[in-house]
Structures are given as structure tokens and as C-alpha cells.
Amino acid sequence: MESLKDFSFELHHNLEEVNSYKWDHHIPDSNLLMKFDYLKLLEETQRDNMQFRYVQIRRNGATAGTIYFQIVDFRSTQLINYYPSGDSFLLNVGRKLSEQLLSRLHLKMLVSGNIFMTGENGYYFSSDIDKRTRAKLLRTAIRHILAEEPSVKAVLISDLYAPATDFDLDFHLCGYNTIFVESDMSISLRQDWNTFDDYLNSLTSKYRIRARKVYALCRQNEVLGRELNLAEIAQNEDRLYELYMKVMSNVDFKLGELTKDYFRKQKEQLPDNYKIVAYYKGNLMIGFISHFHSGKKIEVHYTGMDHDFCRPIHLYQHMMYDMIEYGILHRAEKLHLGRTAPEIKSTIGASPSPMYGYLKHRNPLFNLLIMKPYAKRLKPPAYTLRNPFK
Numbered sequence: 001m002e003s004l005k006d007f008s009f010e011l012h013h014n015l016e017e018v019n020s021y022k023w024d025h026h027i028p029d030s031n032l033l034m035k036f037d038y039l040k041l042l043e044e045t046q047r048d049n050m051q052f053r054y055v056q057i058r059r060n061g062a063t064a065g066t067i068y069f070q071i072v073d074f075r076s077t078q079l080i081n082y083y084p085s086g087d088s089f090l091l092n093v094g095r096k097l098s099e100q101l102l103s104r105l106h107l108k109m110l111v112s113g114n115i116f117m118t119g120e121n122g123y124y125f126s127s128d129i130d131k132r133t134r135a136k137l138l139r140t141a142i143r144h145i146l147a148e149e150p151s152v153k154a155v156l157i158s159d160l161y162a163p164a165t166d167f168d169l170d171f172h173l174c175g176y177n178t179i180f181v182e183s184d185m186s187i188s189l190r191q192d193w194n195t196f197d198d199y200l201n202s203l204t205s206k207y208r209i210r211a212r213k214v215y216a217l218c219r220q221n222e223v224l225g226r227e228l229n230l231a232e233i234a235q236n237e238d239r240l241y242e243l244y245m246k247v248m249s250n251v252d253f254k255l256g257e258l259t260k261d262y263f264r265k266q267k268e269q270l271p272d273n274y275k276i277v278a279y280y281k282g283n284l285m286i287g288f289i290s291h292f293h294s295g296k297k298i299e300v301h302y303t304g305m306d307h308d309f310c311r312p313i314h315l316y317q318h319m320m321y322d323m324i325e326y327g328i329l330h331r332a333e334k335l336h337l338g339r340t341a342p343e344i345k346s347t348i349g350a351s352p353s354p355m356y357g358y359l360k361h362r363n364p365l366f367n368l369l370i371m372k373p374y375a376k377r378l379k380p381p382a383y384t385l386r387n388p389f390k
Contacts, residue, residue: 002133004140007064011144012054015040023056026063026124032294033114033121037269039068042116045259046070053110055141059126065134067112067123067141071152072255074109108151112138113158115255117299118184118338118355120159131167139174146362154371155360159184162354175367176358177375182339183352189327189335196325199349207347207388211321217313218279223286225279225322230267233276237264239285240276243304251340258302263290274301277322279315286310289319291326296333298323316341320348346386 012018020036027034043052050072057065113122125134142155159181160168172178193199200208218224233240241260248257266274270292278288286309290301300323303316310316320337327335337345342352359375361367 002129004136006059007137008058009141009144010056010058011141011148012056014052015043015054018054018056022063023054023066026066026126028124030295030297031124032270032273032292033117033119033299034066034068034124041262041265041269042114045262045265046256049256049259053145055144057125057137057141063126064129065123065125065137067138069122069142069145070111070115070256071149072109072111072115074107074154074255107153108149109154109156109255110142110145110149110152111156111158111255112142113156113357115158116258117301118159118336119299120161122158131165132169135167135170139171153362155358155362157358160356160358162356164356171358174360175364176360177367177372178356179359179375179378180354180356180380182380183342183354184339185337185342185345185350185352187324187335187337187348187350189324189332193328196321196328199324199328202390203349203388204390207386210347214314214318214321218315218318221281221313223279223281223313223315225277225318228276228278228288230264230271232278233267234264236278236285237261240278240288240304243285243288243306244302245304246306247302247304266290277319279319281309284309287315287319289323291323293330293332296331297336298327298330298332298334299336300338317344317348320345320350324348343383343386346383347388349388352385 015036018036023036032038039052039054046052050070053069053071055065055067055069056063057067111122113120123134123138125137129137138157146152146155155176157171157176161184190202193202200211203211228236237260240263241258244258244263263276267276273293274290275293276288276290278285280286287303287305289303292299292301303319305315323335323337326332335350337350339355342350346352359371361371
């Protein structure tokens with residue numbers, strides 16, 4: 001393990017201070033979500049909602065690591081649905097007490113990772129740096145930021161994939177508490193799937209019939225989907241945002257929301273890698289799904305839906321099938337669907353990749369007496385995992 005003395009840290013408060021060439025030169029082209037232009041778009045559209053911090057780590061004059069953070073307002077009442085409930089008297093008393101406590105907790109939180117995407121998207125290190133050193137570099141970068149940000153009271157390192165590795169060895173010694181979050185649902189697209197019918201034929205009869213019923217419902221209700229070009233996204237900006245907010249209003253835990261112009265600006269920035277498919281009933285847009293496509297990997301982004309129209313015809317599941325068909329036709333290997341609606345996603349063949357994170361309050365006493373025991377009790381909502389394949 002290398003010594004921290006071998007590294008130097010450069011902390012930046014906005015991307016104007018960052019050398020875009022040095023940042024991008026360190027990041028593989030396939031990692032769209034850590035490229036300079038993508039981060040610039042987030043900063044431009046979220047400037048009024050949160051703050052950003054960027055850290056470049058040098059070793060012998062060369063870039064050895066890049067990390068970005070977001071400083072967000074955190075209202076901990078969003079966590080109450082992760083607290084287990086049941087028939088136990090003590091469990092329900094604990095939940096009531098937690099509700100009262102959390103209702104009083106509103107603070108600024110430093111987040112390592114992208115709060116708008118699922119996955120390990122907050123840092124990238126040179127491949128020759130071992131995992132334990134990477135964690136030490138991340139924690140050191142956090143200490144640099146907290147030293148000049150007294151208003152930030154907590155730190156969240158989000159979306160780490162299980163199982164734990166050498167990266168995780170020292171977090172508890174440094175006061176961090178493990179939290180468990182919903183799994184990332186993804187599906188590996190088999191190489192022998194050359195058409196969507198090949199995928200359907202790999203399903204058991206029960207799930208194949210269900211898929212065909214979903215498609216039939218859309219046909220019967222004359223619902224059609226098509227990809228939007230940039231001009232159409234701009235023209236429908238208000239409706240896209242309205243549908244997006246209909247979905248976001250039902251989300252229990254969220255650290256931020258996209259702005260109305262995000263979809264248009266993202267398409268402008270990545271015309272070939274960012275796509276939006278909208279679904280229409282007549283001339284009315286009733287839903288959409290967006291995704292990033294980079295090489296062999298597809299990352300589903302946000303959806304929007306008018307639930308009054310979409311629920312009766314199972315449009316969300318239709319969208320998932322359409323993403324599988326898109327992935328097959330474009331010879332993708334992995335389709336990441338995110339962590340919402342895990343049971344529905346499992347019915348189309350997605351499997352969970354368990355995820356966890358680390359949470360810490362900078363007040364040691366509060367962290368020990370409040371944050372630590374509460375973190376132990378947080379659990380993602382339970383669901384039934386399905387297997388649709390033969």
C-alpha cells in the first residue's frame with residue numbers, strides 16, 4: 001500500500017477551475033458519467049440546488065485520481081420508509097421515536113457519487129493504485145473539503161457494489177457506518193439473442209404470455225412509442241418535465257431533482273449516446289424513458305409517466321421490454337435498469353446486484369449515539385424476486 005505522502009490533492013469549487021484536458025485524459029472514453037462535459041451539464045443545471053466539489057490527485061506530477069462530490073440539503077424524514085416495521089410493539093415504538101427524531105434533522109451533506117445515477121460514478125483512480133489506498137485517498141479528499149466547509153455536517157459515500165473488498169477495510173475505524181440500499185437491477189443480454197423473439201422464446205410460458213399481453217394492451221389502446229430527436233425534445237420540454245415530476249413525486253428517498261431543461265441539454269451534449277423514447281396515445285405524450293448508451297453498456301436513466309393512462313396498460317413494463325429489444329438490436333452486453341421497481345424488473349429477467357454505502361456525521365457523539373444505531377436498522381423495502389427464464 002502506497003503512502004499518502006506520495007500524493008498531492010487539488011480541490012476545486014467549480015469546473016472553471018479544472019483543466020478539462022487533464023480531467024478527461026485520465027477518464028476512459030467509455031465512462032461517460034465522469035467526463036468533463038457531463039459533469040459540466042450537471043453543474044450548470046443544478047447550480048441553484050446544490051454545490052459541487054472536484055478533487056484531482058497527483059502522483060509524480062501526473063493525474064492519479066479524480067473525485068467529484070455534491071453538497072446537498074438532506075432531510076432525513078426521507079429515511080423513515082427504510083426503517084423496518086411489523087407487528088412487534090418494540091419495533092413500532094422504535095419507528096415512532098425515529099419519526100420524531102428525523103423530523104428535526106435537516107442538514108447539509110457531502111455526497112461522493114452521482115445522486116442522479118445508480119452505481120460507482122464518483123471517482124476514478126489509476127489501475128495501479130490498490131483498493132485500500134484508493135479508500136484512503138477518498139477519505140483524505142473528504143477531510144480536505146470538510147476542513148473548509150463547517151456547514152457540512154454529514155458525509156455519504158454511496159452506491160458501492162457488494163461484496164466488500166480491501167477498499168472497505170478501514171471505514172469503520174474512521175467512524176463510518178454501513179448502510180444498505182436497494183440493489184442495482186440489471187440484465188445480461190445473451191449473445192444468442194439476435195431478435196426480441198429470441199428473448200421471448202427463452203422465457204417460460206407464463207412470462208412469455210405476460211409479455212405478449214403487455215404489448216397487446218398497448219396496441220389495443222393505440223399507444224405508440226418513438227425516439228425523439230433534439231427538436232422534438234425541445235418542443236416537448238414542458239410535458240417531459242411534467243411526466244418526470246409525476247414519477248418523482250412518488251419517490252421516497254431523493255437527494256435532488258432534474259431541472260426542466262436537463263433532457264434537452266443532455267441530448268445536445270450527447271446526441272448519439274443519450275436517447276429518449278416517448279409513448280403517445282393519439283397526440284398526447286403519456287410516458288417516456290431515457291437512457292445512456294456507451295459501447296456494450298446501456299444505462300437506463302429517468303422515466304416519466306401519467307399513471308392514469310400507464311398503469312392500466314402496464315406501460316412501464318412495456319418500456320422495459322423495449323429497452324431489452326433495443327439492447328439486443330445494438331448488440332449490448334449489459335442493460336442497467338437502476339433500483340426502482342425491482343420486482344417488476346425481475347419479471348423481465350433482471351437480477352439484483354446488492355449495494356451499500358457509508359454514512360457519517362461529523363459530530364462524533366451524534367455519530368455514535370444516533371447515526372450508528374439507526375444505520376444498523378435501515379433496510380430497503382422487501383420484494384419477491386422472480387425468475388422468468390426456462
